[in-house]
Amino acid sequence: MSRFRPMSFVALFLCCALASAACNETPAEIQDDPPADTIGPTVDEVELTAVATGLSLPVHLTAPVGDARLFIVEKVGRVRIVANGLLLGDAFLDLSGLVSNGSEQGLLSMAFHPDYSTNGYFYAYYTDTNGATQVVRYTVSDNANVADPASAKVILTLSQPHSNHNGGLITFGPDGMLYIGLGDGGSGGDPDGHGQNLGTLLGSLLRIDVDSGDPYAIPTDNPFVNDAGALDEIWAYGLRNPWRYSFDPEQGAIYIADVGQNNWEEINVASDMVGGVNYGWNIMEGTSCLNAASCDESGLHQPILEYATGSEGCAVVGGFVYRGDAINGFNGTYLYSDNCAGWIRSFDLEFGETARLLQWDLGNIGNVLSFGQDSDGELYVLSANGNVYKFVPDR
Numbered sequence: 001m002s003r004f005r006p007m008s009f010v011a012l013f014l015c016c017a018l019a020s021a022a023c024n025e026t027p028a029e030i031q032d033d034p035p036a037d038t039i040g041p042t043v044d045e046v047e048l049t050a051v052a053t054g055l056s057l058p059v060h061l062t063a064p065v066g067d068a069r070l071f072i073v074e075k076v077g078r079v080r081i082v083a084n085g086l087l088l089g090d091a092f093l094d095l096s097g098l099v100s101n102g103s104e105q106g107l108l109s110m111a112f113h114p115d116y117s118t119n120g121y122f123y124a125y126y127t128d129t130n131g132a133t134q135v136v137r138y139t140v141s142d143n144a145n146v147a148d149p150a151s152a153k154v155i156l157t158l159s160q161p162h163s164n165h166n167g168g169l170i171t172f173g174p175d176g177m178l179y180i181g182l183g184d185g186g187s188g189g190d191p192d193g194h195g196q197n198l199g200t201l202l203g204s205l206l207r208i209d210v211d212s213g214d215p216y217a218i219p220t221d222n223p224f225v226n227d228a229g230a231l232d233e234i235w236a237y238g239l240r241n242p243w244r245y246s247f248d249p250e251q252g253a254i255y256i257a258d259v260g261q262n263n264w265e266e267i268n269v270a271s272d273m274v275g276g277v278n279y280g281w282n283i284m285e286g287t288s289c290l291n292a293a294s295c296d297e298s299g300l301h302q303p304i305l306e307y308a309t310g311s312e313g314c315a316v317v318g319g320f321v322y323r324g325d326a327i328n329g330f331n332g333t334y335l336y337s338d339n340c341a342g343w344i345r346s347f348d349l350e351f352g353e354t355a356r357l358l359q360w361d362l363g364n365i366g367n368v369l370s371f372g373q374d375s376d377g378e379l380y381v382l383s384a385n386g387n388v389y390k391f392v393p394d395r
Contacts, residue, residue, distance in 0.1 A: 045394035046327055048365060048381065052087045052388040055080065057106075059168070061372025061380050061388060064112040064122075070374060072388060075106035077126070081145055082388075093138060093147040099126045104186075108168030113210070114176055116140075122147070123155065123178065123210075125170045133158040135170060135180060137210070155215045156208075158201055162186025165241040165259075173207070173272060174249040177219055180206040181256075183241035188261065189290070190282035195238050198230035203281065205242065205256070207235035223276030236270075238279040238300065244318035244370060247272050248334075251349065257318025257336055258303075261285055265316035266303035267336060269349065277301045305347065313338030319371035321348075324378040327393055335379060337368040344368070344381070365389055 052058070052072060058080075060073035070082040077096030081088045099107050105127035113121040120140040128134050139151035155178075160166060165183030173179050184194045184203035195203035208216040224230035236256075245256040254272040258279065259265065264286025270277050279301050282290055286306035289295030307313065319335035332348045344360045362368070366385030373379055379391045 046330070046360075046391055047394045048389035049392050050387050051085070051380070051390045052080070052082050053386060054087070055386045055388065057369065057384065058382040058386065058388055059106070059369050060109040061370070061374075061382060062110060062112065062171075063373075063375040064116040065114060065375055066117065067375050070372070070380075070388075071110065071112075072372075072382070073107055073110055075108070076101050077107045079107075079110060079124075079147070083145070088145060090146070092145060093124070093149065095124065095126060095149075098128060100129050100131055101127075103163040104166050104168075105131060105163055108166065109170050111170045111172055111178065114172055123170055125168060125180070127160065127166055131160050131163055133160055133166060133182070137215075153215065155210065156180065156206075158182070160185060160202075161192065167239075167242050169242070169244055171245075171247070173247055173254075175273070176211070177207045178210050178216070179235065179245075180208070181239070181242040181245055182206065184239070184281065190240065193282065195240065195281040196278075196283065198224060198227065198234060198237060201231055201233060203237055203239050204234045205236040205239065205245070206233040207275070208233055221275070235275050236277040236279060238277075238281050238283070240281040240285075242318075243315070246318065246320045246373075248321040248323070250323060250332075251321065253321075253349075255318060255321070255334060257316045259315045260306075260309045261290075263309050264288060264306045265309055265313060265338065267305045267316065267318065267334075268301060269304045270301060279303075304349075307338075312341060314340035317368050317370060319344075319381075320373050320379055322377070322379055322391075324376055326378055327391060330391075335371060337362075337371075337381070339367055339369065 055074055057075035058072050059075045062071055072080045077099035078091040079093040081092050095107055107126040109125045111123045121137055124136050126134055135156040137153045137155055138147050141148040164186040167181040167183040169181045171179055182202050182204055184190045194200050209219050210216045218232040222232055224234050225232050239258055241259040242256050243259055247254050252271055253269055256268045266286045268279055287302055317337045317339055321334045322330045333346045335346050337344045342362045346358050366383035369384055370382045381389050
């Protein structure tokens with residue numbers, strides 16, 4: 001196995017974006033090229049079709065409940081809308097003057113309140129011009145396609161010691177709480193030991209109640225509420241850089257793809273209603289000890305899947321469990337990719353174990369930055385070439 005010299009995750013996809021200009025940007029058909037250990041059912045043939053082009057580093061896609069529009073986050077600080085199949089010219093929200101977007105920084109995600117249709121609230125996660133993480137609530141204006149920038153209410157501010165490992169995803173869980181994924185603060189090897197330190201928010205998955213308190217309340221069932229040495233917001237910890245994670249309410253599970261350092265990329269699966277999980281960083285990288293001389297694995301949650309950094313990729317990009325209706329046989333399949341590799345892979349847990357199903361050649365769509373999900377549960381993949389593609393049946 002070749003070793004991979006650590007490099008900024010987003011710097012990697014910036015390099016990929018520059019290289020992608022030569023890529024053919026026509027829709028790419030997914031090639032069925034399953035690994036040797038393929039088990040479980042096959043799926044109908046699937047292809048990717050472009051639904052938006054010409055974007056600037058699209059890193060997140062989401063939609064309000066029951067809304068047919070797509071909201072696409074550009075790392076440079078804008079949120080764009082696709083409505084009725086067309087990318088609107090004006091941004092829904094433009095924070096480019098507030099956002100630092102070098103290295104792994106930028107506008108990294110957004111989340112619509114479950115009651116967005118009545119309260120108009122949504123939340124943005126970005127790094128400000130000082131490099132600090134900001135979680136800010138905004139309200140839509142009287143125009144459904146334009147947010148009110150003056151409505152900003154800061155929910156959380158967190159200083160970052162380094163420019164990398166910012167995590168980047170906020171999302172509402174099935175329980176209505178807001179979850180915030182934070183990396184270990186950056187550099188390499190977690191030099192300040194944030195991953196195993198419950199006295200810092202870094203290296204953790206937070207869970208807060210934005211419908212109570214000002215600016216938020218702590219859910220009473222958070223795991224460390226009564227622990228004097230821990231911060232109440234923490235739901236899970238031991239994370240290096242959880243760039244993307246997702247919930248599957250049907251399984252009652254959370255999938256966390258944690259970007260590795262030198263050797264292993266990992267995907268973790270745990271019950272989304274079980275708090276206090278320790279995912280192991282910086283004691284472990286994947287299922288391996290980071291330092292064999294001081295490695296106590298007791299109480300650590302092991303990943304359900306890992307693959308080699310360097311020989312198979314550079315930074316895992318987590319996706320979603322498919323729960324849409326358009327693609328027969330796809331239900332229950334979890335999709336993921338890697339920022340530097342030309343594949344999408346899938347597995348499912350229907351049989352109580354990891355079943356590697358398919359590996360698809362991405363062909364000409366460029367390097368994957370993120371996956372997205374619309375209000376119907378259909379899935380999308382976002383590319384460094386500036387395009388967003390939808391998974392559709394091959395007709």
